[in-house]
Every structure is written in structure tokens, then in C-alpha cells.
Amino acid sequence: MAVTMRDVARHAGVSPKTVSNVMNGYPYIREATRTRVLASIDALGYQLNISARNLKSGRTGIIGLAVPELSLPYFGELADAVIEAAEEHGLTVMIEQTGADRDRELTVINRPRGHLVDGLLYSPLGLGQDDIGQLNSSAPMVLLGERIFHSPVDHVMIDNVAGTKAAVEHLLALGRRRIAVLGVHPGERIGTAAIRYGAYAATLAGHGLRVPEELAVPAGKWHRSTGAEAMEAILASGLEFDAVLALNDTLALGAIRVLTRRGVRIPDDVAVAGFDNIDEAQYSIPTLTTVDPGRAHIARTAVELLVRRMSGDDSEHQEIVAPYKLFTRESTLGTSKPR
The missing domain is CATH 3.40.50.2300 (Response regulator)
Structure with a gap:
């Protein structure tokens, strides 16, 4: 019987999400936890057989997330929220860091992805409105961020x-x-x-x-x-x-x-x-x-839109603005009035 991600999680004493995070190179994981998960993967001989899954279903079960810089907490926490949302749909997330470099961002969207990921969540910083034509892709894509508007793909953005x-x-x-x-x-x-x-x-x-x-x-x-x-x-x-x-x-x-x-x-x-x-x-x-800025809402909405497109939904593309909330704390109110 094939070893599953849940088997690895049980062996390592962690959640399946943690196993997924380790396999996708997510940076905010304690080194001791990462070492334990990797040891369990080796001990059980777990392998994510992408090609076999693709031959059986026509899909990899993997979506891509391209962000400028995981060292910025916003993008690190966004990646965490995307992984959590994707797991609700039985999907694994492959994360790619572009460094906000225009050439690398173009490489991400122009690279053939059909045998690697089923869709892409894409947050560019190097591209701009003049690059809107670059977003015409056969693979499903959802755009994040504020560099390109009124694009030919779904777009989830901050207010x-x-x-x-x-x-x-x-x-x-x-x-x-x-x-x-x-x-x-x-x-x-x-x-x-x-x-x-x-x-x-x-x-x-x-x-x-x-x-x-x-x-x-x-x-x-x-x-x-x-x-x-x-x-x-x-x-x-x-x-x-x-x-x-x-x-x-x-x-x-x-x-x-x-x-x-x-x-x-x-x-x-x-x-x-x-x-x-x-x-x-x-x-x-x-x-x-x-x-x-509604990071959890952005992640959940973007994943849901991507899943719909991956399932063949060809309805009109959407631009969705996430709800925001102002948290007032000590840096403006002092220590006596935080809420």
C-alpha cells in the first residue's frame, strides 16, 4: 500500500499541513520539526508521484504560488494562508520566489506548466499595466496584488x-x-x-x-x-x-x-x-x-477562483476587493486604550 502524506504526519507527530509545508520549502517552520518530518519521509519512503497522478486524472493536484519575497512577513503569511486554503480542496502548493524581478516574473508565466501545476496564483511586482498581454495563458491563473488591473484573468486585491x-x-x-x-x-x-x-x-x-x-x-x-x-x-x-x-x-x-x-x-x-x-x-x-488587508480572505477567495477555473468554469473573470479592518493598538493609543 502506498504511503500517504497522512501516514508521514502520523509518524512524525505533526499535521498533514506541516508535512505539506516542509515539502514545499515553507520558511517559517522550526528546524527541529522540519528535521523530524524529513526523517519520517525517509523512514516511510514517501514520494509524491506527480507523473502517475497526472496520467490517472489529467491533473497534478498541485497549484503554484509565485510571490516576490518570502522574507517579507506579508508574503510569508499569505503563503501560509494559501496552503491552508488549498488543503481544503486536497491541493498541494508549490511556492516560487521571483525577487520582484521582471524577467523572472515573465519566466513564471511563460514557462510551460501543464505537467507541473494545474494553476497559478500570481503576485507580480516587476510587471506593470503594459504587460497585461503577458497574462494570456492556457493554464488557469488568478492575479494578486496591485500592479496590473482589468486583466484577462481573475484578480483578488487589497482595498x-x-x-x-x-x-x-x-x-x-x-x-x-x-x-x-x-x-x-x-x-x-x-x-x-x-x-x-x-x-x-x-x-x-x-x-x-x-x-x-x-x-x-x-x-x-x-x-x-x-x-x-x-x-x-x-x-x-x-x-x-x-x-x-x-x-x-x-x-x-x-x-x-x-x-x-x-x-x-x-x-x-x-x-x-x-x-x-x-x-x-x-x-x-x-x-x-x-x-x-484581509489576507485570509484573499487566500481563500483566490484558491476558490482558481479551483473553479481548473474545473472548466469559463464565466466572466472577476475582480474582487478583500475587506479590510483597522486594528488600533499602543503605537497610536498608548498602553491604556488598546483594543
């Missing part, structure tokens, strides 16, 4: 405009008027940075406030280190500000580190808000006010 507006409205309600923005991409017309900065500016203008362009600080990749560098730059400028809107949580965490080291009180002197609601936001000091 960047309403989510950013909610964060800015929250800061304004606290009496903050000089709100610095970390993570802008000067010259960008389409993309998450442009959309979120545009929503920030429109919200200020809607309140009759001047948009302080001098407080818009660039950051290329949205990492903790670049958030720290951007915060150092604005402090060095001597410009006055009483709040920070970081365009993602990792930028915010880098900024918090610098502010704390410099003796700036959060939120008394400067309130800080982010975007993504990564897990770390609940455990930082102070805990981080942030916008939850």
Missing part, C-alpha cells in the same frame, strides 16, 4: 484606498496633523506605494489640510532596515511631525526601533501606524496600529 484612508482618519481623529509617510516610490504611477500615498494625500485634502510633501520619505524595498533608514533621514532633516504612516508594517517596525532609540515617546510625541497586520504587529513594543 488599499479605503484601508489607508481609515488609518489616516484615525491619526487625524487623535489630533495629529503633521503625518510623515515612509515608503513612497517617487515617480511610481501604478503600484501599492502609489495607491497608498495617493489615498493618504486625498484624505488630508478632504479635511482641508495641506499635503506635506516634504514629509514623504522614499524607501525602495519595504524592509525593517529601510524603515529605520527612512526614519533616520526624517529625524536628521529637522522637520516637525507628530505621526508616521508607514506603507507597510515592516517599515513601521524599523521606524519604531529608531524612534525608541532616539528617546522619542510613542505615541506621546509621535504616533505610528502601519499596513498589513503581520503577526509581529501584536507583539512589538509598543504594539502596532495597522490595517489588516
Whole structure:
């Protein structure tokens, strides 16, 4: 009798999801757990026989997930949510990291995939609206992210405009008027940075406030280190500000580190808000006010759409915006009022 993933999970004392995560190279697994699962795979002689499964059913039972960078917590946590959603449909997820490199992103969608995966969830950062023609593919695909709109495939996206507006409205309600923005991409017309900065500016203008362009600080990749560098730059400028809107949580965490080291009180002197609601936001000091973009909803919806297309559904393609939620925490409310 063939060894199954459940047999491996039982032997290793873990869940089938954990076995799937190990086999797909998911990074956020304890090394001891990974070692135990791999030992069980070796001991039982488990093999995922893709070719045999494909010959029997015409499918591999595997879907692809192409993301820019798993070291960014948002994409790591998105991958986890996609794996969980896929398992509900009996699917395994093969993850590919593109590094936000345009050539690698093109390779992902142009590569013949028929004998490897049954469909692809695709989150590009290097491509843009001019590349929309590249998405015409015989294999089912669901697009994620904010680089390409009105494409010939299903698209599940974040409500960047309403989510950013909610964060800015929250800061304004606290009496903050000089709100610095970390993570802008000067010259960008389409993309998450442009959309979120545009929503920030429109919200200020809607309140009759001047948009302080001098407080818009660039950051290329949205990492903790670049958030720290951007915060150092604005402090060095001597410009006055009483709040920070970081365009993602990792930028915010880098900024918090610098502010704390410099003796700036959060939120008394400067309130800080982010975007993504990564897990770390609940455990930082102070805990981080942030916008939850509906990551679980995005993963579940994208997988369901992909499964429908893989089953032959040829109805009109959909553009779905996930619901967001603002979590207000200590970085804007202080320690007495988090909720």
C-alpha cells in the first residue's frame, strides 16, 4: 500500500499541513520539526508521484504560488494562508520566489506548466499595466496584488484606498496633523506605494489640510532596515511631525526601533501606524496600529477562483476587493486604550 502524506504526519507527530509545508520549502517552520518530518519521509519512503497522478486524472493536484519575497512577513503569511486554503480542496502548493524581478516574473508565466501545476496564483511586482498581454495563458491563473488591473484573468486585491484612508482618519481623529509617510516610490504611477500615498494625500485634502510633501520619505524595498533608514533621514532633516504612516508594517517596525532609540515617546510625541497586520504587529513594543488587508480572505477567495477555473468554469473573470479592518493598538493609543 502506498504511503500517504497522512501516514508521514502520523509518524512524525505533526499535521498533514506541516508535512505539506516542509515539502514545499515553507520558511517559517522550526528546524527541529522540519528535521523530524524529513526523517519520517525517509523512514516511510514517501514520494509524491506527480507523473502517475497526472496520467490517472489529467491533473497534478498541485497549484503554484509565485510571490516576490518570502522574507517579507506579508508574503510569508499569505503563503501560509494559501496552503491552508488549498488543503481544503486536497491541493498541494508549490511556492516560487521571483525577487520582484521582471524577467523572472515573465519566466513564471511563460514557462510551460501543464505537467507541473494545474494553476497559478500570481503576485507580480516587476510587471506593470503594459504587460497585461503577458497574462494570456492556457493554464488557469488568478492575479494578486496591485500592479496590473482589468486583466484577462481573475484578480483578488487589497482595498488599499479605503484601508489607508481609515488609518489616516484615525491619526487625524487623535489630533495629529503633521503625518510623515515612509515608503513612497517617487515617480511610481501604478503600484501599492502609489495607491497608498495617493489615498493618504486625498484624505488630508478632504479635511482641508495641506499635503506635506516634504514629509514623504522614499524607501525602495519595504524592509525593517529601510524603515529605520527612512526614519533616520526624517529625524536628521529637522522637520516637525507628530505621526508616521508607514506603507507597510515592516517599515513601521524599523521606524519604531529608531524612534525608541532616539528617546522619542510613542505615541506621546509621535504616533505610528502601519499596513498589513503581520503577526509581529501584536507583539512589538509598543504594539502596532495597522490595517489588516484581509489576507485570509484573499487566500481563500483566490484558491476558490482558481479551483473553479481548473474545473472548466469559463464565466466572466472577476475582480474582487478583500475587506479590510483597522486594528488600533499602543503605537497610536498608548498602553491604556488598546483594543
